[in-house]
Structure formats: C-alpha cells, structure tokens
Amino acid sequence: MTKTSAQQNTAPRRLPSADDILQGNRAALARAITLVESRRSDHRQEAQTLLRQLMPHTGKAIRVGVTGVPGVGKSTTINSLGAMLTEKGHKVAVLAVDPSSTHSGGAILGDKTRMDRLATNDNAFIRPSPSAGTLGGVAAKTREAMLLCEAAGYDVILIETVGVGQSETSVANLTDFFLVLMLAGAGDELQGIKKGIIELADMIAVNKADEKGNQDAAAAEYRSALRILSPASTQWKPPVVTISGLTGAGLEELWHHIEKHHEIMTAAGELSTKRQKQDIRWMWAMVEERIQERIAENIAAKERIPDIENALTSGQISPMAGAEEIFKLLNI
Template sequence: MIHAAAQPTLDELIGGVRAGHRATLARAITLVESRKPAHRARAEELLQALLPFTGNAMRVGITGVPGVGKSTAIDTLGALLIQKGRRVAVLAVDPSSSRTGGSILGDKTRMARLSVDERAFVRPSPAAGTLGGVAARTRETLLLCEAAGYDVVLVETVGVGQSETAVADMTDTFLVLMLPGAGDELQGLKKGILELADIVAVNKADGDGLTRARAAAAEYRAALQVLGAREPHWSTPVLACSGLTGDGLDILWEQVRLHQERSRQAGAFAARRRSQQIGWMWALLDERIRERIRTDAALRDEVPAISAEVAAGRLAPGLGAARIAARLGLEPT
C-alpha cells in the first residue's frame, strides 16, 4: 500500500497504474504534470516503462461551442459505455483562464455519474501554461490511462481557439457536437471545425428541440457535402442525439466504432497514430525550449529587453527571434 504522506517509488507507481488503482493513476498524472526537472526525469522513466501497455484504447476527441451540452453528453455516453463493459477515462484539454490562471472546465461534478463510478476516471487538464503545454500533458495522461486499463479515452475541449486542432491531433476519431438551430450557428461557424470532424452530432434532440435538431442535421449534411469527404474511406455522418435522455448515443457510438474499423482497413489508423507520435515528440521539444527560456538566468534578463525592442518597433520580430535562438545556441552569435 502507498501511504498518503509517502512518495511512492517508481515501481509502486508502475504497479499501481497497471493494477488500475485510480488514486495511484492520479498521482502518476500529477508527476507528469510537474515542471520540476527531477520530476520530469522520473516521469519520463515512468512513461517509458508503461509504454508497452499503451495504444490499445479507442481515443475519441469531443468538441462543441459553449452551451452545446458536452459534459452532459459525455457523462451519459460514458455511462452507456460502462454498461457495455468498457472502462472510460475523460480528459479535458483546457487552456487556462488568461485572467486568473485557473481552469475553465475544472469541476468534475459536471459529470455526476462518471466522477463516482469506479470504472471511470475524470481528469481536467493542468491549470496555467500555453495550450501546447496543456496538450503535451494531456497526451501523457492519455498514455497513463491506457496503461491503467481504460479502453475508451474521451478527450474534451472547450471548443475555442486552437484547442480543437490539438485534440484532433491526439485522437483517432474527432466528434463535433452542434446545437439545434443550424441557420444561426452556421453563420458564425468556423469552417475549420467541420473540416476536422469525423462525426457531427446535433445535441439536445429531445422534447421541443427534436424537430429543430433534425432540421439542423439536414443543414449540416448539406454544408459537409459542399466541403467534400475528409478521407477517401469515410464520409462524415451527421446525427441527432440527446445527451440528456441518451437517445441516439448508441447510434453515435456505432459510428465511432465504424470509423475506426474503416480507418484500420484503409491503413489510415496506423498512419495517424505514427504521425501523432512524431507530433507529440516535437510538441515536447518545443515546450523544453520554452522552459529553457523561462528558467535560464541570462535569458530571463535578456528576453524581456528584446521583447520590449520588438514591441517598440525598434527591432524586427525575425531579428529578435534570431537573437534569442543565438543565446540558446541554435544560431551562430
């Protein structure tokens, strides 16, 4: 047993994660989220040891505009999957509040059923830092969840900024939730979100919203036909569902399963995973460079001065970047 006050050994972390202990998994994730150099080295050892036990989960990204009902839909979908014998992990990619540094999503009570179910694990992203850093930690958390035996990992994004692309780049199937009333939403919809979508689902297809949801689904189908197929082996389906009642979620999950099956048959699944692995490596390298800039004493003094010169228009941004790169040893001085 690992006592609450004791620092678990690496072997204890590996054993606890492999045994599916949620408390140990949470401690392992805290370790990989740490910025301390000693913790980072230990986290890398942990991830390397667990790597052979990863890669077997269905990785599904889920996004949608605020108010679309992501949390309710994920909670209901997760409960449905648990009934089918699955173990479900939910991760949230959440760029922190620029004003407070706190988590925008944070509160696990939004997923009342999953947060108390032993067969589920809900984890918000770390607070503070750039989206790239958050996404890198989420990728590592995803691997830990897979090593712990979770065979479905749902990665939620707030649906703003670049978080959709980050989630699409770490999952096998990308689901976009939409609101009924497509006419209004299509006006402000970013074309890029639909281009990323493997599946589109109009949520809140219940009660008075059912007719509007079906009409919205028809409009989204028309919009997707104009965009054309994203992959040669798959045409993005548009469904109507209710995260509140669960109606349509069985059909939605069947589409997720079918997408991954066809991707495997076409060879795209393995190619996507390989590309993601390389992308993760470069994201971590980028983070290390940024960390070096933040922590190196000489750079700490010099970067603000260079930034001030660029802001004042006295130094071209390219030359400013070159000076910082030279201090890092990436360019000749």
Template sequence: MTSTPRRRLDNPADLAEGIRHGNRAALARAITLAESRKPEHREIARTLMKTLLPRTGKALRVGITGVPGVGKSTTIDTLGSNLTAAGHKVAVLTVDPSSTRTGGSILGDKTRMAQLAIDSNAFIRPSPSAGTLGGVAAKTRETMLLCEAAGFDVILVETVGIGQSEVTVANMVDFFLVLMLPGAGDELQGIKKGVLEVADMIAVNKADGDGADRARQAASNYRAALHLMAPKSMTWSPPVITISGLANQGLDKLWEQIELHHSKMTASGEWQQRRQDQQVSWMYDLLQQRVMEALERSNRSSSRLKELETHVRLGETPVSVAVDELAKLIGVH
C-alpha cells in the same frame, strides 16, 4: 482498486506496478508528476512512461467539442455511463487553455458529470494550468497514455476552450466529434471551417421534445455544408446525426459510428498512419516547449527575452533579429 502507500508513490517501479493494477492513487500521482515542471519529477515521469509504453496505445481516443451550452458535459456523462455499463473503462480528460488562472476544477468537472464521478470504471481529470495551449496539450497526451496503461480502453477528450484547442485536440485523437445546437438562429452558428475540416462526425444535440424538428433541420444544413468540403479521408465521409445527451437518445448510434470509423480506418491502414503522425507531431511539440523552457530557465536569456519582447512589441527590433539573438543565447546558430 487497490491502495498504494503514499511513501511509494515517487518510486517509478512502484508507480508502474500500481498503474498496471488500476490503482487510482498511483495513476493520479503519475499524472501529477507528468504535469510538474520540477526536473526531479520529470525524471520520474520519463522513467515511468518508458516502462509503461508497451501497455499504451490500445484505447480508442475520442475528442469532443462544441459551442458553449451545447451540452458537452451532459453528453459525455451519459455516453460514458453507457460505455461503462457495456463493460468499458472510460477516462475523461479536459483541455481548457482558458483556465490558466484557476487551472480547472476537479470538483467542477465531477459536478458536471455526476454519473461518471461515482462510477468505479470511470476516471475524470481536468487539464492543468499550463499557460499555453501547447503546454496543456502536451500534458493531456501524457495523461492519455498513463490512463491507457491503467487499463482504460476509451479516452474521451473534451475541449472546454475555443478556437485552436479544437484543432489541437483533433490532432491527438482517433475520432473527433463536433456537437451542435438545433435552431439557434443561423443554423451554422459557431461552426468554423477549420472545425469542419477536422470533424469525423457532427451530432446535433438536444434533439428531444420540442427540439426534435429543429435538430433534424439543422442536421440537414450541416450535411449540406460538409458536402461543400473535400473529405480528409477517402475512407470516411463524416456523418451528421441527431442525439439527446440528456434523454440518452441516439447515443447508441453515435458509438456505432465511432466503432465503424475505427474498423474502416484500421482496414485501410489510415488509423495506424494517423497514430504515427501524431507521435511525431508530439515529439516536435515537446521539443519546441523544451527550447522555450531552456530560454526561461537561464537568468541571462530570460532577462534578454523580456527586453526583446518589449522591443518587438514597440516595433524597435525585427522579429527575425530577435529570434536570431535568442537562438544564439541557447547555442543554436
């Protein structure tokens, strides 16, 4: 990848040119601008996104989640390395709403994915410290588009947090993979109905050595659980497979299933519909975020917001009354 002088990295035209040529410094700077809350940075980011939009949307976006200790990072590191060896360019993005204090750690992410960290055809980016899941997700969407414009054709989005982050990530990707552990007491450990409803595939990890038999049994249990649920698509029934990210076993089959899903969903028109629905959902998410920011920026409304928050917390003011007053403060009647 070529280098771009630092002094040019706040110019939208120069940034766009650098990103088109796969320049890492330009891509990293563009992501930083998109994450920024400064109006001047956002203006540059908006201009840049508009310029690069025709180059986006061509990557295969895969979300990956799993309970703590399931081996997400190891699996992503091995899978990503397989993909770059096959000629793909892979970007790994993490969504971690729990990291509001530290903001995540680039060094930490690269330590967890040692092979991809030194791969010239891979790019690793942690989520920003945004305070809310919605804020993290909004920035991840923009980062995803910027990576696509830079030529990355596979985007792997890892959910580090738990709970709502899984559903949020599922709503921004083409394929959502849920990793599970074999034989950890209750075979349905940590699995929630909401996650099953959005899963496009379940992969039981650590299915090597002594864990192979337990992984097969766990996979059977997960298949039974999925059969009890109505599929989210008439075109695709989520498969359950066994893999070992550490031993690089079953990851070729895993990727084949992802490509098969893409092929079937594209043929049925569901892939395009899903992308369009996600774009509209993103628009409304950003709108809600901007409204909240407008409240916080105004000294008068910000002060009143804190007061009303206290009154609502103590049960002194009904929520609907508080919202009505705040809406009027920003001109919404």
C-alpha cells in the same frame, strides 16, 4: 509516537510504479498523471522513466475528442455516453480540460460534479486538468495522461476540450475520432465552418434533441455543408446525427459510428499512420515547450527579450535576427 510536521515533510515520496498502473490502481494512476503534469526537472525524469516502462502497454484504446461551444452539453453527453459504454463492459477514462485559473493555473470547473454517473462508477476514471493557456484548450500533458490511462486498462478515452472558439487542431491531433457537438437554433448553423472546426470533424452530433427546436433541419444543413468539404480520408464520410446527452437518445447510433470508423481506419492502415504523424507533432510540441521553459528559466534571456522585441517593432532588426539573438542567449 507521532511524527513532527518536519519529519512528515521529509518522509520519502512514494512514486507510482508501472505495476501499480498496469493493475489498474486508480490512486496510482492519479499520482502518475500529477507526476507528468509537474514542471520540476526531477519529476520530468521520473515521468519519462515511468512512461518508457508503460509504452508497450498503450495504444489499444479508442481515443475520442469531444468539442463544441460552451453550453452545447459536452459534459452531459460524455456522462451519458460513458455510462452507456461501461454498461457494455468498457472501461472509460475522461480527460476533461478545464479553463485555467488566472491566479493559480489550476482547474476551476467541477467535472466530477457535472459527470455524476461516471464519478461513482468503478469502471470510469475522470481527470480534470488545467488547460494552462494551451492552444485549443488541451492541457500540455494530455497526451501523457492518455497513455497512462491506456496502460491502466481503459479502452475508451474521451477528451473534453474547453470549446471556447480557439483552434481545435490540438485535440484532433491526439485522438482517433473527432466529435463536434452542435446546437440547433443557436444562430448561423454553419458558423463552425468559419472556425475550421467542421472540416476537422469525423462526425457532427446536433445535441439537445429532447428540447423543442430545429434539430433535423440543422442536421440537414450540416450534411449539405459537409458535401462541399474535402473529407480527411477517402475511407470515411463524416455522418451527422441528432442526439440528447440528457436522455441518451441517439447515443447508441453515435457509438456505432465511432466503432465503425475505428474498424475501417484500422483495416485500411490509416489509423496507424495517423498515430505515427501525431507522435511526430507531439515530439515537436514538447521541443517547443522545453524552449519556452528554458527562456522562462534563463534570467539573461528574460531581461534581454524586451529589448529584442522593441528593436523588432521599431524596425531596427528583422524577425530572423531577433530569433538568432534569442537562440544565442539559450546556447541553441
């Protein structure tokens, strides 16, 4: 006897269990990420319970952020790098943050289409997520998704950012290694410094070495630029390499640098310290997110905020006074 649509809609929703995740169940992992991305309060509680159970099984992966302007070849490079790593026995998770649809807020780019070699690889997991307007193109729940992937046994996490010129501090603050992809002959070779991206880099890779261009000259320019910048750590001098994400040329050297960085930072105790600081930033980011949600859910606050903003712009109140009024509306 077939169930009616009403009966199907009232069927209990199966939550992903910690055991499912730990056993590497890909379907359960996908459901768990959907759970942590949900804004529903009941889903939030369920997600926190799941994460608490899984936290002891996280933290063992190498976390790599990959950024660069659109067209630099991020997806192509990740596709080739991820395939190379799975051949070496690694399990690779790719969290690809897409520009959000202005209407639905959903991911609109087809990462699984662009990363064909990984999409059909049993040792790879690709998850496109909407950026939802978050600074630096990092989805609001990327951190939680990263922890879930680690608990599922993925030992390399690659996070691809939108790369639209926004501050990239967000991705640098949730990864161990920040890889910046650059193109040769795309205008001012040092343009990235003006955006503050270069000084965040743990390595610069000049991509598309398979094409005719000035890759070596561009690499030399970046090496010169890095000499005048203060490195984030005295333990590590960011290298500059030339690669081809399309052919895979230079990716062995690129991965060697990432592994070496991980070994050096772990031995020096800097990786542990860095992750502890990231956790603090993560906590405050969640506090800010929750405040924004409370404002959105508070009808009185939503109605009053335009008046507060008008009073501020007309000079009737100070920013501090305006903030105090909002806090009172939220009972903070």
